[in-house]
Amino acid sequence: MDWAQLLDGRRLHDSRYEEKANRPSYLVDADRITFSAPFRRLANKTQVHPLYENDHLHHRLIHSIETSSVGRSLGVEVGEWLEREGRIADGERHRISGIVSAACLAHDIGNPPFGHSGEAAIGQWFAGKFFEGRPLFAALDPALRAQLNDFEGNAQGFRIITRLEMRRNDGGMRLSRGVLGAFSKYPVTAAARETLRTGPAGGYCGLKKYGVFASDLPQFAEVAEATGLPREGSGDAIWWRRHPLVFLVEAADDICYNILDMEDAHTSGDLSFDAVFDLLAPLSGLDRRGRDGETPEETIAYARALGVGNAIAACVEAFRQHHDAIMNGTFSDALIEVSSKAAEFDRIKDVAKKRLFTSPRKTELEVMGRNVVHRVLDGISEVYEALHAGGWQQEALSSYHRQLVKAAGLDLRDVADPETALHSLADYVSGMTDRYAVKMARMLSGG
16 A cells, blocks of 8 residues: 555545645544534433433543544654655655544544444344344345444444535545545445355454445445555455554544543442552553542543553554554554553453443443334334335325424435335434433333
8 A cells, every 4th residue: 555545635526626735635524524413413422321420421522532632643653753764755744643633533423322232222123123024124135234233333434424414425524535544444344244254264354343334335435446445355245455544543542442431430430549540550650549639530630641642652653563564454453452552451441341331320221222222213113114115205104104204303315215214214313312312212102
């Protein structure tokens, strides 16, 4: 892969765009993301704690902004190194940091309500409907079912920024292709991934999930060709090597959610001061539990800040060490996992898995969140099933279903067949905030 091509500042579906020296494309991209409705809704979407009452806990919007900040720092360090080494042109270091920062802003924009449990709930609901064989669901091409019964927020995010938001069905936000490449963590469709996973090779280059819906593949193919991502496979099993800056976006996310989850765990009372300090001290380099007159919260915040800085330095060094493998597409690990801080992060992940993600309050709220998502899907899906039965004519909907369309604010502009219908349904529920999903579930159940 070639850095000059990877940093492509031209826009998706906009051949007339000319980048301005004082307004580079990555800054415009960051602004478009920041001022978008899907980004704004992240303020009421779960990071770890659903429907929290403590205003000091993270939600998806704050997490995205912090991840963008860390991504910018990673990009600055890597960009300066690449420039010193003569691997990119003079002045291009700013493009590296700008692209990573913008991609980080959008990295969670496709996440549904209630975090990963909401993602799982959507997939479980679709899988159940496909199993039941109801007419609308039975009519969907079987090759397309995997992308719904294994619903993936990464693919939904790519769909939002390249199709749904701003210029609908014409490039979406029309972000620059360098930023879209850096955003695309899993450059493969669900069907291709399944074919590759179950094929003779039994796996491929570390793509653990899919990141592109079949209907959005033309947009991604344009991004991949423009940025020079190597294309692999053939027939129904096509995939692409990751854009090198994906690894910095992923590292920024890993740094933020691991370290900040621990700070939140202390704030929420799920973990004691000693437990959190003992996890952050090796990462931060602190050897005592607070300075004179410092509160426990201030000590944890200081340890968090130092830990983030040290993790950034470790990931930058890992990127340097693995640069050649990253550039030829053979590197498939997370930078944090091959960095000098890997052991510290493994300990944090182990504690989070055993004690934080299984806390009674979180478990109870995830169960509630699953039921909320399913009630919304049960109630709203009636509209799409009625459209299917009526030959996709909205005029044929019953008075109740017309009222439901209006009350729920359903967008039926693109609904014309089973695929577009079920995508529209997934668009609707995944776009909800936690609280709005609860409100709609109550309305639909008469509660």
